[in-house]
Amino acid sequence: MLFCPKMYNGITTQTVRQNIGQIKEAIRITRGFRLDHLKHLEDTLNHFGDHKQFAMATSIKEFLIFYNHPHTELYCDLCANYNAKVSNVRELPNFHDILLFDVALDDYFITCTSDEEKLQYYPIFLWWRITRIIPMRPVEFYSLSRDCTMKDDEDRYWMIVPRRKNLSSRPGKLAVTDTIQVNREVFELIEDYKRLTLAYATESSYLISYKAYRKYVKLKSKEITREKIGASQFINMIDRFYDEIVTAKYGDLERIKPGDTRHFAFCNMMLQGFNMLTIARMGGHSQLETQLHYHKHLDHFAQSFVHHAAQMLRMKRVNLWRSNWDVATQGIIAKSRIYQISDFQETHKVEHGFCTDHPSRCQVGDCRFCEFYFFSPEDKQKGLAWLKDCSDALESRLKEQLELIRYVTKSTNYDCATLTYQHTSQERLSSASNELRRLMDQKAMVDSYLLEDEL
Incomplete structure (x- = not known):
């Protein structure tokens, strides 16, 4: 039946x-x-x-x-x-909600007053810091060995990821790497977590301690002995963090799922100019083509980054970020705190505003891209149109640059057997990535002035 x-x-x-x-x-x-x-x-x-x-x-x-x-x-x-069907493109949470989760997590660990507080959500902190850098499947994160990190004789730090081994000898199949270089911060975070869970070290060989997790969870049914946490336990931990910490501060947000960070990591690597072969090996893909569906996230990822950066630049100018920012009342507060031209010691008249530094020190060229520019047009509509035209032009150039990155990525010749690629194509990809970041920074600066007009 x-x-x-x-x-x-x-x-x-x-x-x-x-x-x-x-x-x-x-x-x-x-x-x-x-x-x-x-x-x-x-x-x-x-x-x-x-x-x-x-x-x-x-x-x-x-x-x-x-x-x-x-x-x-x-x-x-x-x-x-x-349970993640690879052929489908994952619907990622709202970018703004992702960033608020990041802020809430950082704030929680900055303000922790005891090891007990820290230990309760430490696995989430490790997951968030590690899997946004290394494209790791949730099951690989849960299966990390307690001895997954090491330091070599040259003071480099490494992590061993429990990747499935590729036993196929078919042409085009990649040998998956399980040893990845990490930074000192990741190494020290893991060492700190191991210190806090030392009492449970003899009961399990896995990094993420199930016994430590159980200290903070009340089970309705009889406890089942486990060696490590699984998907259900980790999702439960994330939900508790939202319910007890995030929602109280920011209200109901779209929730991040364990597998989302793998997508963040892939998108970040693509935007930074990593080639398909490098990304595939770091991400545990045995075929280059597997990562192509992540390209569909790039436009949204880049646009979201620009919008967030524009908001942060605007908040920096009105001196609100972190110290006084309240999501619900930011518009009211900001209106009463926006600078006047008289607040600056040095000003020089430029197009639709003032330079608050000396023009002889200018390294930007176009005032709209400069942090020292104070937008104060005599004709507001003309000034806004001037900014909007620039923003639209940058939007078009961003899309063209993303298409160029996709094209160079796909057209590069890769040799999966020898794990080599065209260095000329990598240079072109790195150059395109640098130009993309420059355009994103410029658009964020221009859009930050347009956002001020919306207050």
Whole structure:
């Protein structure tokens, strides 16, 4: 009866046969879903590609929920780590809400007065700091070894990521790297977390301590012994942080999911000029083409960055950011705090405003891109039109630059067997990325003046 609804819902008989085959394979691997064979299933799934992981994990979950197996909860929790269908483009949360989460998390750890406070949400802090830099799957983060970092003789820091090994010898398949260089901050954060969880070190070989997590959670049912936290526990931790910390300060925000940071990391690397081969190896992709769907996020990511940077520049000018900023009342406060031209010691008349530095020291050229420019037009409409024309022109150039980055990225010749690429193309990609960042900075500055007019 399990597969009858699938037939009626238009699922083909071939798909049903595949589902049954996957369930049979899981039963064989786990000896009938025995508890002591849970790790065997995880190891098997980690050897598969993303698409097969998703398909098999979905089939297993559906079967176990239907069958009501005594170990359904543990096996479904494992399968939840593979519930992201790679072919679909992930809908990322609102960029502004992402940034407020970042601010709330930083504020929480800055104001922590005890190790107990810090430990409660430390796994979230580690996840946020690490997986936005290294494109890591949630299951890889949960599976980090307690000894995942090391320092070499040259004072470089490294992290070992538990990536699935690529056993295929098919042409075009990449050898996945599991050792990635990290900065000192990441290394020291992990060392600090290990210090706080030292009492639990003998009970598990994993970095993220399930026992430490359990200190702050009340279970409705009998506790199940686990070696590490899984998707359900980590999502629960994120939800508690939103409920107890974020919502009280900023209201209801669109919530970030564990897999979102992997997308942030890919987009950041693309905007910084990393080539497809480097990104694929750092992200654990065995095929270059897998990362192409992340390109669809680039426009939104760049636009969101510009809008946020423009807001921050405006708030900096009115001296509000951090000290007095209140999201709900920022407009009212800002109107009473905007500078007057008399507030500056040195002013020089320029187009539609004043230079608050000496023009002889100018290194920008166009006043609209300069932090020392004070927008104060004699004719407001002409001044705003002057800014708007520049903003629109920069918008067009940004889109062209993003298209150039996509084109250079895709047209570069990569040799997957030797892990090499054209250095001339990498130079072109780096140059295009630098120009993109320059345009983003310029547009943010221009838009910050336009935002002031909206107050």
